[in-house]
Structures are given as C-alpha cells and as structure tokens.
Amino acid sequence: MRNFLTHARQRWYLYLPLALIWALAAARIFIDPVPHVPLLFNVTPSLPYTVAFIERRTGVIARGDYVIYAFGGAATRHFPGLARQPFFKRVAGIEGDQVRVEGRRVLVNGIDVGQAKLFAMAGKLPLEPIEPSVIPPHYFYMQGTSPDSFDSRYRISGLVHASDVIAVVHPIF
Template sequence: MTRLLQFVRAMRRDWLCYALLTAIWLLASIRVLGDPTPRLPLLFNVTPSLPYLIAVVRYAEPAVSRGDYVIFSFRGEGVRHFPGLRNQPFFKRVAGVAGDRVHVLGRSVFVNGVYVGLAKPFAAVSHVALEPIGPTVIPAGFFYMQGTGDDSFDSRYRLCGLVPLRDVLAVVRPLF
C-alpha cells in the first residue's frame, strides 16, 4: 500500500510532466498505429532529416514552390528495397522544380549548378548500395526533394528519384 501511495503523491506533484508525456505518447500512437498520413494540423518532426521540430501543415491543394517544405508519400523505385517505405510520408524541402537541371559529378549532386549534397554509396542502416540520381532536366509536375541531413533518403538517390506532384500531401510552414 505504501508504494501505491507514493506513486499517487508523485502523480499529483508531477501531473504536468505526466500529462505532457501522455500527449506525446498519444500523438506517436496515432502516427504509428493510425492512418499513415493523419490530417493533424501540426507536424512533429523527430528525425534529423530537417532542422524543424514543429510545423503547421496545410493539406488543401498545395501550390508547391522551390524552397517550400512539404510532406510527400514515398512511392519511388526504392520501395522494392525498402518495402516499409511504401506510402510513408516524408518531410523534405523542395530544392528543384520543373525546368531545373540536375547534374551529377562523381557522387556530388547539383541543381542548376548549386551543390545540394553528396550521394553516399550505401544506405546508413541497411547498407543497400545507393546510386546517385542521373543527370536530367526536371519535367513538369515533378520536384527534386532534399533533406538537410547527410543520411536523408531524398532525390539525390536513384531509388528515391524525383517526386511527382500527385504524391505531395501537404505544404508545411515550419514554426521552430
């Protein structure tokens, strides 16, 4: 009985901490167990892919421009190697739009002559061989997506490739 009483006293004393942890757990549960693309108005980013932790999400017909942050559903060629990524929502920045030129020099990738990243030879966790995207001009209705982390799985890689507008789920406005 004493342990139960101590627990109840701790809960009363630290209720705010427990409420916050419960809210985080519930949001994570919705994300993991619920709809893979929940229509929550806020995005909580817990990956090093982008530097923002919380962002406002706009789901209505997104008008996408260079520099925008977006959520897109992954349907790239890499689904064969990473089946868990099928329709997985990704949070990335639009680094290239229709008409932009993608150029690859070795494993260094450039969009319109601006360095956007180095394509690593292997995936960080699974060690699957990764080839850089081929040189191309981005066609209408497609985007070059870029994460800010070195290990981001983005358009630098052929397995991710360019992302069609139909796969863009929302435009995101980072708060912090």
C-alpha cells in the same frame, strides 16, 4: 526525486501534454495530416524541425517549401515498408531545373544539394546518384538537411510526382 514526483502529480495538467509529445516522438510516429489534427511531429534528422503546422496542399508548390509526400520511389522494392510512407522534406528543385551530378556530388541549377552516399544506412543496399536531367513537369527534387537523409539525391528515391504531395508544412520549432 520524490519532491518532483509529488509536484508532477499535483500539476499533472502541465506535464501530460509534454509527456504525450515526447511519447509520440520516441515512438517515431507521424500524425496523419488530417484537418482535425493539423500538427506534425518530426523526429528524424532529415529536417531540423520537430513540430510543424500542416496545411492541406493548395495552390502552387514552390522551391523552398516544406512538404509531406507519400513515398513511391523504386526503394519500395527493397524496403516494402516505405510504400506510401509519409516523408517530410524541402523542395529543392522544380520543373525545368537542371540536375547535374559531378562524381557523387549532386547539383540543382548549379547549387550543391549534397553528396550521394555509397550505401544506405543499413549498409547493404548500394546507392547510386540520381541521373542528370531536367526536372520534368509535375515533378520535384526533394531534399533533407541531414547528410544521411534519404532524398532525391538517389536514383532509388528519385524525383517526386506532384500527385504524391500530401501537404505543405510550416515549421513551428
């Protein structure tokens, strides 16, 4: 251990950036998507990417795009800390897509997008699946890749309005 510390002290310039990245990840901090800081550090299990390049929202958002959006769903009544919290998800449904619910299984255009859990991770808030519908204009169905992801599968989270989308994200790793 002493040899490593000596080595690290001599080559601090190599270890400092890594230490900063890990410190940000450990603190679960999202770097605000502003033009002079175009990186996102994701440490949640909702998507399998840790570092991503952020591009301010431009043009059309398509199915399959990764985005950051400001959460504005009904869950903010139960969890005020979620209000305007940036979420990092994949667009799984766009306007005109059909959302169906079979039991607790949610489908978008017939494609299985996940099973709605009974309760939030805290175990106290019951979760209901999203209402079956056609996605209206200017709304998106957002999806994480984790079964525990808090996404559009749930009525309390719901669809995301286009005005809440902050940026398109291009995963690096």
